[in-house]
Amino acid sequence: MKDKNIVSLQSVSKTYKINAHSSVGVKDITLNVSHGELVLFLGPSGSGKTTLLTLIAGLLKPSEGIISLFGKTIDSFTVSELQKLRAEKIGFIFQTFLLIDSLTALQNVELVLRFASKSKREVRRIAENIFRELNIEYLAHKLPTTMSQGEKQRVAVARAIANNADLILADEPTASLDTENGSIIIEWLNTYAKANNKCVIVVSHDLRLKEYAHRIIYLEDGRIINA
Numbered sequence: 495m496k497d498k499n500i501v502s503l504q505s506v507s508k509t510y511k512i513n514a515h516s517s518v519g520v521k522d523i524t525l526n527v528s529h530g531e532l533v534l535f536l537g538p539s540g541s542g543k544t545t546l547l548t549l550i551a552g553l554l555k556p557s558e559g560i561i562s563l564f565g566k567t568i569d570s571f572t573v574s575e576l577q578k579l580r581a582e583k584i585g586f587i588f589q590t591f592l593l594i595d596s597l598t599a600l601q602n603v604e605l606v607l608r609f610a611s612k613s614k615r616e617v618r619r620i621a622e623n624i625f626r627e628l629n630i631e632y633l634a635h636k637l638p639t640t641m642s643q644g645e646k647q648r649v650a651v652a653r654a655i656a657n658n659a660d661l662i663l664a665d666e667p668t669a670s671l672d673t674e675n676g677s678i679i680i681e682w683l684n685t686y687a688k689a690n691n692k693c694v695i696v697v698s699h700d701l702r703l704k705e706y707a708h709r710i711i712y713l714e715d716g717r718i719i720n721a
C-alpha cells in the first residue's frame with residue numbers, strides 16, 4: 495500500500511449537461527498524488543476546483559478518464575465499499591462546510607468518529623484533542639447557527655481530520671479566515687501531510703497558501719496550465 499499513489503487521475507474530464515447545453519467542469523486532468531504531500535490547486539472562480547475534488551471523492555462520475563483511489567479504480571468499488579472508504583479514509587472539507595445545524599461543533603466532529611466503532615468516551619477524547627490542537631475549544635459547545643463563517647470553517651477542518659484520514663480533500667479551507675487563522679489551518683494541514691505521511695489536496699484561489707504547498711498546480715477553464 496505504501497508505495498502506491500493515494501490518488502491517480504488519467505485524462506479525466508467532466509462535462510455537465512443540462513438539457514441541450516453543456517459546460518466544462520474539468521478537462522483532461524492527469525495527476526498522481528502520494529503519501530506525505532500537500533498539493534495545492536490554484537485557480538479562479540469557475541476553473542473546476544470543486545468539480546475536481548468531488549470527482550476525487552467519488553461523489554461525481556467523470557465523463558471520461560480513469561480515477562483510482564488507494565491503488566484501485568473507483569469503478570471497481572461497490573457503492574457500499576466506496577461509502578466505507580469515504581467514511582474511514584477520506585476527510586472532505588466542503589466549500590459550504592455542511593455542518594449539521596442541530597448539533598454542537600463537538601457533536602458534529604464526534605459524528606464522523608462514531609463510524610469507527612469507538613466507545614463514546616474515546617470519541618469525546620479524540621474530538622476534544624482536535625479542538626485543543628486547532629485552538630478552537632471555545633467553539634466546542636456552540637451550534638453552527640451561532641458561529642461566524644470562519645468559525646464554521648475551522649470546525650469543518652476539525653471534522654475532516656478527526657478520523658485520521660489518509661486523504662484530506664479541502665475546498666477553499668481558508669476562504670473565510672483572516673491571515674492569522676488561515677495560516678494556522680494551512681500549517682496544520684501541511685504538518686498533517688508531512689508528519690503522518692498523509693495526502694492532502696487543497697483547492698483554492700488564495701495565493702497566501704502557496705508557501706505551505708509541496709506542489710502547486712494551476713487550473714484555468716478546467717485544465718491544468720503551465721504557470
Ligand SMILES: Nc1ncnc2c1ncn2[C@@H]1O[C@H](COP(=O)(O)OP(=O)(O)OP(=O)(O)O)[C@@H](O)[C@H]1O
Pocket residue numbers: 510511512517518519520537538539540541542543544545546589699
Ligand atoms: N452542477 C453543475 N451543473 C452545471 N455546471 C456546473 C455544475 N457545477 C459546476 N459547473 C460548472 O463547471 C465549471 C467549474 O465549476 P466549479 O464549481 O468546479 O468551479 P470552482 O473553481 O470550484 O469555482 P469557485 O471558486 O467559484 O468555487 C463552471 O463553469 C461551473 O459553471
Ligand SMILES: [Mg+2]
Pocket residue numbers: 543544545589665
Ligand atoms: Mg468551488
